[in-house]
Each structure stands twice: as C-alpha cells, then as structure tokens.
Amino acid sequence: MKEFSNRYIFLYITLLVVVTAVLLTGVHIxxxxxxxxxxxxxxxxxxxxxxxxxxVEKTVAxxxxxxxxxxxxxxxHEAYTIQCADGTEGTVIRxxxxxxxxxxxxxxxxADDQATIKGIVFSHKSETPGLGDKITQDKFTSSFIGKKIVxxxxxxxxxxxxxxxxENNIAxxxxxxxxxxxxxxxxxxxxxxxxxxxxx
Amino acid sequence: MRKYLGPLSxxxxxxxxxxxxxxxxxxxxxxxxxxxxxxxxxVVCAVANLVISLIRNTIPPRIRIIVQLLxxxxxxxxxxxxxxxxxxxxxxxxxxxxxLIITNCIIMGRLEAFALSHKPIPSFIDxxxxxxxxxxxxxxxxxxxxxxxxxxxxxxxxxxxAFYEAGYMNNGLMxxxxxxxxxxxxxxxxxxxxxxxxx
Numbered sequence: 001m002k003e004f005s006n007r008y009i010f011l012y013i014t015l016l017v018v019v020t021a022v023l024l025t026g027v028h029i030x031x032x033x034x035x036x037x038x039x040x041x042x043x044x045x046x047x048x049x050x051x052x053x054x055x056v057e058k059t060v061a062x063x064x065x066x067x068x069x070x071x072x073x074x075x076x077h078e079a080y081t082i083q084c085a086d087g088t089e090g091t092v093i094r095x096x097x098x099x100x101x102x103x104x105x106x107x108x109x110x111a112d113d114q115a116t117i118k119g120i121v122f123s124h125k126s127e128t129p130g131l132g133d134k135i136t137q138d139k140f141t142s143s144f145i146g147k148k149i150v151x152x153x154x155x156x157x158x159x160x161x162x163x164x165x166x167e168n169n170i171a172x173x174x175x176x177x178x179x180x181x182x183x184x185x186x187x188x189x190x191x192x193x194x195x196x197x198x199x200x
Numbered sequence: 201m202r203k204y205l206g207p208l209s210x211x212x213x214x215x216x217x218x219x220x221x222x223x224x225x226x227x228x229x230x231x232x233x234x235x236x237x238x239x240x241x242x243v244v245c246a247v248a249n250l251v252i253s254l255i256r257n258t259i260p261p262r263i264r265i266i267v268q269l270l271x272x273x274x275x276x277x278x279x280x281x282x283x284x285x286x287x288x289x290x291x292x293x294x295x296x297x298x299x300l301i302i303t304n305c306i307i308m309g310r311l312e313a314f315a316l317s318h319k320p321i322p323s324f325i326d327x328x329x330x331x332x333x334x335x336x337x338x339x340x341x342x343x344x345x346x347x348x349x350x351x352x353x354x355x356x357x358x359x360x361x362a363f364y365e366a367g368y369m370n371n372g373l374m375x376x377x378x379x380x381x382x383x384x385x386x387x388x389x390x391x392x393x394x395x396x397x398x399x
Binding site: 004012013020023024031038041126 | 229278286376
C-alpha cells in the first residue's frame with residue numbers, strides 16, 4: 001500500500017472540505033428562492049383553507065392570498081386581516097407551540113367580534129403518524145368552528161383541548177375534544193392556543 | 201452483467217444484508233415518499249460510488265472513512281435541498297430521513313466494499329443497483345401499507361366506496377412502523393425460503 005505523508009493528508013482533506021463547502025453554498029443559494037416560494041405557497045394554502053376557501057391549487061394560492069389578505073400585527077406577532085369566503089372580515093393569527101416530538105403551528109381565523117373561531121388549521125413537524133398527526137385533519141379542526149376564546153363575561157379562556165368529561169367547569173363553547181391516543185399532542189395544541197390567542 | 205443484478209434479489213441490501221432497515225420502516229407508509237426516497241438513495245449511492253472510485257488512488261487509507269463521509273454527506277445535503285425546492289410536500293413527509301441517508305450502511309458499505317477497489321463505471325452501476333435493490337423493498341412494502349392502511353395508491357383512492365359501505369375498514373396498524381417491520385420480516389422470510397429451496 002502506498003504511504004502518504006501527514007502533509008499530504010492535511011492538504012488533501014483541507015482541499016476536499018473547501019471544494020464541498022463551495023459546492024454546497026452554491027446549491028443552497030441557487031435553490032433558496034424556490035424553497036422560500038414553496039413555503040409561502042404552503043402558508044397561503046393553509047390560511048385560505050382556514051378562511052373557508054377549501055383546497056386552493058398551488059399555482060394560484062399565492063395570488064389568491066395576496067388579493068384577500070393584508071398583513072397586520074397583533075401584540076407584535078404575525079397576523080393578517082382577511083376577506084373570508086363568506087364575505088365577512090376575519091383576523092388571522094399565527095400560533096406556535098410544541099407537540100410531542102417537535103414544533104406544531106397553525107393559523108386561527110377569528111370572526112370580526114375577535115372572539116369566535118371561523119376556521120383553524122394546524123401543521124406539525126414530526127407528530128406520530130396515525131395519532132398526533134390527526135391534528136391536521138378536518139375531523140379535528142372542524143370541531144373548533146364556532147367556538148369562542150372568551151367566556152360569557154368576556155374574559156379570555158382560549159379554546160381548551162380537553163378530554164371528554166374532564167374539567168367540566170369549562171363551558172361547551174370554550175372547549176373541543178382532545179384526540180384519543182394523542183394526549184400529549186392535544187395538550188400541546190391546548191397550550192399553544194392559550195399562549196398565542198391571549199391578548200395580553 | 202449478472203453480478204450487477206445481485207442487489208435486486210440474492211444480494212439484496214435490506215433482505216439479505218439487513219442494512220438500511222430503519223429508513224425502510226419509516227418512509228413506507230405511502231408509495232410517493234417511498235419512491236422519492238428510493239430515487240434519492242439511488243442517486244446518492246451511485247454518485248458517491250462514482251466520486252470515490254474516481255479519487256480512490258489519491259485517498260490516504262488512514263482518512264478514507266472521513267473522505268467517504270464527506271462525499272456522502274455533501275451529496276445528501278444537495279439531494280435534500282433539491283427535494284425542498286422541487287417536491288416540497290414529499291420532502292416534508294420524508295423529514296429527517298433524507299438527512300439520515302448519510303448514515304445508511306448500504307452506501308458506506310458499497311464505498312468500502314466496491315468503489316475503493318473498482319473502476320468508476322462499474323462502481324456507478326453497482327451503486328445504482330444497490331440503491332434499486334433497497335428501493336424495490338421500499339416500494340413493495342409501501343404498496344401494501346398504503347393499499348391496506350389508507351385504501352389509496354399514490355394518493356388515489358383505489359378501494360371502491362361500496363366496500364366501505366359494506367363495513368370494510370382501513371387497517372390503522374398498517375400505517376404504524378411495527379407493521380412495516382412485520383412486512384419486511386415477511387419479505388426476508390420469502391427471500392430466505394427461496395435460497396434454501398435453491399440449494
């Protein structure tokens with residue numbers, strides 16, 4: 001076997017690292033615009049779905065979104081004012097939280113009374129398939145529609161995600177059923193909504 | 201030519217060498233991510249084999265593993281970036297498993313066993329075929345898991361709604377990783393019984 005000097009080894013690996021670093025930087029910069037466009041489209045699709053527009057095609061989602069929504073802020077966080085599918089005006093609030101395995105996030109559309117949920121969508125990074133990832137499904141998200149984030153006296157309570165029969169002091173209009181088999185993900189959604197919907 | 205076809209059956213990386221099982225369990229709940237994963241592994245394995253084979257005479261043996269890892273991880277990051285730009289929804293489904301191709305033993309195994317001692321073109325083909333052998337198992341497993349677990353193939357519903365009305369239900373267990381392990385185990389069993397019968 002051929003002998004290699006230490007000098008050769010150091011030079012060799014340094015050169016290789018420089019070459020690969022330059023290559024990767026090039027690829028990253030070259031593809032970045034398309035990756036960001038993809039993320040924007042996904043976000044537009046999600047918000048439009050929450051606002052009652054159904055599934056909007058990828059190709060038109062960004063355009064449609066900019067025609068109905070305008071960027072605002074709510075307590076310094078990302079929010080939008082949106083013309084909903086039924087003609088009313090709604091407020092879109094971005095929510096961020098922790099699931100069981102990784103981050104979860106979503107968009108809540110509030111009606112113009114700032115208290116009633118018109119629509120909601122959730123996304124997750126890595127919740128358990130078949131259990132925690134059910135938070136993205138219509139069956140779960142549609143249970144939020146019409147719920148209120150304030151109680152009868154106007155105090156903030158959020159929409160709690162609770163097991164059926166637990167904590168009965170919380171009114172029906174302020175709670176939805178948690179997903180069975182996904183207790184921790186459900187708790188994550190609960191905490192996320194409580195933290196992010198609160199005005200204060 | 202025959203020796204290159206080995207990875208598809210009697211030398212299959214998953215079924216015979218039991219390599220790359222982790223990702224095979226994780227990305228096979230549906231056909232589409234399984235196929236994208238297959239293509240990714242084929243590309244990484246083939247190109248890594250080609251590159252290592254091209255520079256094989258310049259690599260100091262003492263740092264050859266580091267050089268191999270560097271080449272493989274560079275390729276994997278490139279593939280990951282391309283997936284995020286081109287098929288964003290699938291890349292989200294594959295999540296960390298594209299990154300974990302770096303640690304896939306099939307690739308390191310082929311670099312060590314083949315590319316370091318063979319010419320570039322045979323190395324390239326060897327990488328391609330080993331990726332294909334891995335992918336073949338992925339696609340078979342994903343086919344059954346998606347069909348029985350979700351009632352769809354490539355996201356198109358294939359089980360007629362009359363079945364559901366008659367009381368048929370999708371098997372939720374199919375979507376979870378344990379069922380993938382059982383299916384891979386069944387394929388290993390079939391493969392081994394073929395080998396025994398051939399003797």
